[in-house]
Amino acid sequence: MKYLAFAAGVLSVSAVWAETPELTVYTYDSFVSDWGPGPAVEAAFEETCGCDLKFVGAGDGAALLARLKLEGARSEADVVLGLDTNLTAAAAETGLFAPHEVSADYDLPIAWSDPVFVPFDWGYFAFVHNADLAAPSNFRALADSDLKIVIQDPRSSTPGLGLLMWVKTAYGDEAPQIWEGLSDNIVTVTKGWSEAYGLFLEGEADMVLSYTTSPAYHLIAEDDPSRMAAAFDEGHYMQIEVAGKLASSDQPELADQFLQFMVSDAFQSVIPTTNWMYPAVTPEAGLPEGFDTLITPASTLLVPAEQAAAIREVALAEWLGALSQ
Template sequence: MRFAIPALLLAASPVLAQETPVLDVYTYDSFVSEWGPGPAIEEAFEATCSCDLQFTAAGDGAALLSRLRLEGARTDADVVVGLDTNLMAEARETSLFAPSGVEGVDWDLPIEWDSEIFVPFDWGYFAFVHRKGFDAPSNFRELGESDVSIIIQDPRSSTPGLGLLLWVKAAYGDEAPAIWESLSDNIVTVTPGWSEAYNLFLEGEAEMVLSYTTSPAYHLIGEGDDGFAAAPFEEGHYLQIEVAGAVEGSNQIELARDFLSFLATDAAQSVLPTTNWMYPAKTPEGGLPDGFDALIRPANALLTPIDETPETIDAALDEWRAALSR
């Protein structure tokens, strides 16, 4: 009998494992940090799904798509959280994503949403953040002519870095190469992702950092520090909408779609403003936290049409590489 009990337990353990489905979600590093939205969203979703939600951090947003392409149909991901409007066309072309099944949501976005594959979860505008009391440039030309030091992110791995390329391209068109040439000596360093760049800025390595108009809300609400601001640029600011998608080859596709639907609920949307420090894609019942009303709101929102982004990115990357290699 001493050997019968362990044998029964061993026989039962696969059955128990099967009773708790696992949902593998690929996302970016800051999403799953202890101060990011991942832990709270994991807890809230697991309370409704009788499942085990497991996040895998894969660098910054643009690195997610690179990893998914590399893994292809062999990927362990059931859901990808953290692509954006600049990557949607390329992601769609991989044929690795399934229809979301999310319908009838009254999104609070600056543009009308009509994707059947990708579900928006938050949005914001790119901006250069600085400490108050600093005389910030008011446009890219002025920035390039100044000796102001900046930190930016690599557009090949980071969605903010990619957003900056498209921001300059949308604002200046054929003049974008000249803008990059003028900016090249302002750049202290180019980091793989947003977290590295922002930490270097906080350590005093540069006067401005590429981030979001909402970043000062973190310091104001999270730290009680009103000493940070986003510089309003006369050209306007580039819009980013972050999205999630279910992986076509997932063996938990219905659970993946349940998670996408959950991202549109108040339980998830109410977490995002004070953890991801972005505007929620659907304003929660209690509205936005105090402090968000103090943020700059660009009068001119720039956005490359989604179907035109792959071609525009290729051209903008060439211009960026050429300017920074001189």
């Protein structure tokens, strides 16, 4: 009888697990790290969805699109979180994404009306350095200096791609000369943001490509005001990070529910102090103390999503050419 009771219990638990829907979200590695938004988002969403939310780290942001192109409609992902506006047009052209019906009161520097992708945070790219460093105020000054920098590969990393777009937007036809000047400053090119920032913290470089918001982490989480972002007088390139649901998802309603949850206060309130970016929708409590100390770019640079692919190809060829010399 004890055996029968035990067997019945096992069958009951198995039935519950079988009935629990699973939502798979591809994202970048730092999002799912212990210190990233993933754990808090997972716990909060599972309280409302009656589901099992499964985050899958897939390298850095630009690597997400490459993986999706490889997997196609066979992908196990229901949602992809971590592309940005430099990649959204190319992602939409794959035909792998479905429209959304999310409604939100966005607090973005630009108007948002994309029918496929939903923004969840935004920020500005910048070079982060120690406060005691006499930082350059533009790319030309950086190229003329002896400072060592770490950047990310634009083929796998959205910050790396953002840097390409930043230089190209600021300098146009002179971008190849800027890269030639910077080539001596580059210590290494990493696949993703985490590796690059780690090298900077270990003292392997004077500056690292990151965000204007990165010093907030050190100030708020570590009570350390010794990191700063260099203000460049060309302006700073803006990144808007987005998520979208796959047309092949076997959980389309749950995917829609997650995208709507993504712009809720439960999600947006954890972004500033876990992803260390500006939230796409202002949290009820506002931004945490410390964000008011961050630099404000003199001007905002951003290539429209529909033009990004063409400019990206030209900028990538220029970058590869300069670094191969």
